[in-house]
Structure formats: C-alpha cells, structure tokens
Amino acid sequence: MFFPLDSTMLLLIPAFILSIYAQFAVRSAYSKWSHVRSSVGMTGAQVAKNLLQKNGISDVDIEEVAGTLSDHYDSRAKKLRLSSATFNGSSLASIAVAAHEAGHAIQHSTAYAPLSWRQAVFPIASFGSNWGLWLFFIGMVFSRFSFLTDLGIVLFAGAVLFHVVTLPVEFNASSRALLALNNGGYLRNEEIKGAKKVLDAAALTYVAAAAMAILTLVRLLLLRRDD
Numbered sequence: 555m556f557f558p559l560d561s562t563m564l565l566l567i568p569a570f571i572l573s574i575y576a577q578f579a580v581r582s583a584y585s586k587w588s589h590v591r592s593s594v595g596m597t598g599a600q601v602a603k604n605l606l607q608k609n610g611i612s613d614v615d616i617e618e619v620a621g622t623l624s625d626h627y628d629s630r631a632k633k634l635r636l637s638s639a640t641f642n643g644s645s646l647a648s649i650a651v652a653a654h655e656a657g658h659a660i661q662h663s664t665a666y667a668p669l670s671w672r673q674a675v676f677p678i679a680s681f682g683s684n685w686g687l688w689l690f691f692i693g694m695v696f697s698r699f700s701f702l703t704d705l706g707i708v709l710f711a712g713a714v715l716f717h718v719v720t721l722p723v724e725f726n727a728s729s730r731a732l733l734a735l736n737n738g739g740y741l742r743n744e745e746i747k748g749a750k751k752v753l754d755a756a757a758l759t760y761v762a763a764a765a766m767a768i769l770t771l772v773r774l775l776l777l778r779r780d781d
Contacts, residue, residue: 563773572758573765575758577759579758582755583754588639588643588646590745598642598643598648599636601652601656602636602653602656603616604740605734606656606660609660609663613632614633614634615632615634616641617633620637623651626655627655632662636651636655646745646749647748649740650731650732653731653732654727656734661723666726668722668723676716678709679716681712682708682710685706685709686708686711686713687710688706689705690707692706693706694777703778710771717760724757724760725757731753732753
C-alpha cells in the first residue's frame with residue numbers, strides 16, 4: 555500500500571539538507587561580495603553590454619527587472635534581464651552575476667549544445683514537474699487508474715532530465731564569465747576569487763535541485779516496485 559509519508563522519504567533528506575545549505579551559501583556569498591566594490595567601477599549592465607559586444611552580439615537587449623537574484627537570460631525574447639542591484643551595482647557580486655547571464659546569451663549565439671537540449675526538453679519538463687507526481691499518486695491510490703503511475707514516472711523523468719542538463723549549462727556560463735572577467739581586465743586577480751565564490755555558491759543551488767529531482771525519481775521507482 556502507498557503512503558505519501560513512508561520510509562522512502564528518508565532518501566530525500568540528503569538533498570533537502572543540501573538545498574538548505576545551498577540557499578544559505580548563495581545568500582551569504584551574495585551579501586558579502588555585494589558590499590565589495592570592484593576596482594574598475596563598471597556596473598553590471600555595462601559589463602554585460604561589453605561582453606555581448608565583444609562576442610558580436612547586437613540583438614540582445616539588457617533590461618532592469620525588480621527582485622533580488624532575479625537575474626536571467628530569456629532566450630526566446632533575446633533579453634538579458636538583470637535585477638536592479640546587478641544592473642546598477644558595481645560590486646564584485648553584481649559584475650559576476652551580470653557576466654554569468656551574459657555567458658548564457660553567448661551560449662545561445664554559439665548554439666551551445668546543452669543549452670539547446672535544455673530548451674528542447676523544457677516543455678516536457680515543465681508539464682512533468684507539475685503533473686508527474688500527481689498522476690503517480692493518483693495511480694498508486696486508485697488501482698483502476700494504475701496506468702497513471704507509470705505515466706507519472708515517465709513525465710517526472712523529463713523534469714529530472716531538465717535538471718541534469720541544466721548543470722553543464724550553468725557551469726559553462728560561470729566558466730565563461732570568470733574567463734572573460736579575468737582576460738578582459740574587468741576584475742583584478744584577487745577580485746576574481748570573490749566573483750568565483752558568488753558563482754560557485756549559485757551553482758550549488760542547481761546541484762541541489764538536480765539531486766532532489768534524481769532522488770525523488772528513485773523514490774517513485776521504489777514505490778512502484780513495492781506496490
């Protein structure tokens with residue numbers, strides 16, 4: 555018999571702890587390095603614009619958006635959206651985040667394969683993330699709808715694939731950012747260390763999300779086997 559809160563929940567504890575630590579790490583790193591002004595004095599928006607120009611990208615707009623750590627690159631609209639702190643700030647954190655998001659735009663312009671894979675799997679992953687677990691639970695509870703159990707697993711597997719493919723996309727964007735900031739003279743050697751700490755902490759949140767998704771899928775498979 556299936557219980558939502560059974561012993562298989564123990565599988566999720568490591569990922570849950572990692573998620574909490576990752577959120578603490580990213581906020582701690584961002585808070586610390588957002589108060590350290592870069593020696594070059596450029597804002598995040600200026601750095602992002604320069605990096606795009608150096609890579610021959612002229613069709614991506616840079617916009618200021620509300621929120622904290624709301625920075626992202628919208629590949630469909632070709633817009634690089636930076637939070638106010640990143641857009642207007644000249645701290646090591648602001649520049650690191652802006653360069654990271656510019657890295658995504660550069661990935662898009664060069665048809666970076668993992669980014670293309672992530673975009674391709676996104677529709678399935680979005681649906682699977684929202685409905686996969688519900689379909690699985692319905693199938694486990696109501697035997698007449700048992701086929702929904704396997705359908706839920708398949709759909710949720712799509713969400714897991716999205717999280718896994720996201721890892722190389724995020725790691726590569728950070729690598730591009732740090733290399734560009736160093737080679738372009740935007741940050742000095744000692745400042746690069748601060749920028750790296752910010753990006754490493756942010757990357758940990760994606761690792762935690764992937765770990766949670768993978769372990770959740772393992773839990774579903776165990777429950778399906780024992781049913």
